[in-house]
Amino acid sequence: AKREGKNRYARFSKDMHNELYEKLRMETGIRYGLLNREFVVHYQPKVKIATRRTSSLEALVRWQKAGKMISPGAFIPIAEESNLIDEICLFVLQETCAFYTTMQQQGVAVPVSVNISPRQFHNLDFVDIVEDLIRRFQIDPRYLEFEITETTAMHDVAYTLKIMHRLRDLGIYFSIDDFGTGYSSLGSLSKMPVNTLKIDKQFIDDLETNSGIISTIIAISQQMRLNVVAEGVETEEQLLRLDAMGCHEVQGYYFSRPMPSNSILEYLLAERNR
Ligand code: C2E
Ligand code: CA
Ligand code: CA
Numbered sequence: 613a614k615r616e617g618k619n620r621y622a623r624f625s626k627d628m629h630n631e632l633y634e635k636l637r638m639e640t641g642i643r644y645g646l647l648n649r650e651f652v653v654h655y656q657p658k659v660k661i662a663t664r665r666t667s668s669l670e671a672l673v674r675w676q677k678a679g680k681m682i683s684p685g686a687f688i689p690i691a692e693e694s695n696l697i698d699e700i701c702l703f704v705l706q707e708t709c710a711f712y713t714t715m716q717q718q719g720v721a722v723p724v725s726v727n728i729s730p731r732q733f734h735n736l737d738f739v740d741i742v743e744d745l746i747r748r749f750q751i752d753p754r755y756l757e758f759e760i761t762e763t764t765a766m767h768d769v770a771y772t773l774k775i776m777h778r779l780r781d782l783g784i785y786f787s788i789d790d791f792g793t794g795y796s797s798l799g800s801l802s803k804m805p806v807n808t809l810k811i812d813k814q815f816i817d818d819l820e821t822n823s824g825i826i827s828t829i830i831a832i833s834q835q836m837r838l839n840v841v842a843e844g845v846e847t848e849e850q851l852l853r854l855d856a857m858g859c860h861e862v863q864g865y866y867f868s869r870p871m872p873s874n875s876i877l878e879y880l881l882a883e884r885n886r
């Protein structure tokens with residue numbers, strides 16, 4: 613038994629070692645990747661069902677490493693454990709601001725939302741960083757939006773309200789991401805400068821089973837006069853069902869996958885001429 617315990621300890625320690633090693637390797641990779649311009653931002657349209665036109669975009673970061681595309685789900689959580697998330701977030705904000713300028717020059721500017729991670733949201737310099745970018749890129753702040761998850765927003769409501777209102781004073785509004793997966797206090801939500809609730813893809817994946825939850829989110833959005841956007845819409849059937857339920861804006865592969873800036877620009881230009 614003693615021997616077994618020893619083996620178990622050895623195995624445990626080996627796993628710990630591998631995990632730590634993987635984490636360090638990833639961190640070094642991210643640091644190098646940032647310097648080496650391996651990160652790119654793709655954009656995915658949010659579409660008004662009635663007009664089938666793009667109402668806004670969401671910026672989604674990607675890591676192109678040695679010809680392979682690494683999805684944010686694989687590196688954001690690790691970056692989130694160190695200050696690397698600050699650098700990734702700054703990169704995404706800068707790219708988004710630069711892309712806004714391009715859209716504006718081409719006469720097809722729509723608002724772009726950027727995902728803000730919990731650590732970034734709790735970075736005390738965040739508001740100053742955003743203010744500086746808005747000034748430097750001469751952004752019309754109505755064209756920049758932030759998405760934070762319901763969990764992040766509700767974690768420390770007093771803090772959330774303070775930061776959100778400072779950003780609101782700059783002209784920025786918020787979307788609540790993954791709405792319905794956390795526990796919102798509707799009283800708190802009503803005090804936040806939020807203009808959109810996003811229904812998480814996991815609910816859209818099985819519309820029938822989740823129709824109660826979805827209807828509730830739509831009812832909340834109507835009551836609070838907020839936009840509501842359904843994520844992960846892949847089929848016409850889902851689209852029609854959501855429209856009938858009162859959700860008139862969607863995001864998902866049905867209309868478009870996230871695309872690099874040049875492709876999205878073409879998409880917006882084609883749409884304008886339609
Ligand atoms: P999210 O904010 O909930 O973003 C939606 C995710 O769903 C994106 O995955 C998007 O590509 C994917 N998606 C959209 N429509 C469809 C669809 O019809 N079908 C399917 N199967 N998927 C769809 P992505 O780009 O891999 O991002 C995953 C998560 O990583 C995001 O979830 C967000 O939490 C995080 N993330 C992405 N970019 C950033 C960023 O720049 N900063 C931060 N902090 N987090 C980011
Ligand atoms: Ca999002
Ligand atoms: Ca998410």
Ligand code: CA
Pocket residue numbers: 789790812813843
């Ligand atoms: Ca989501």
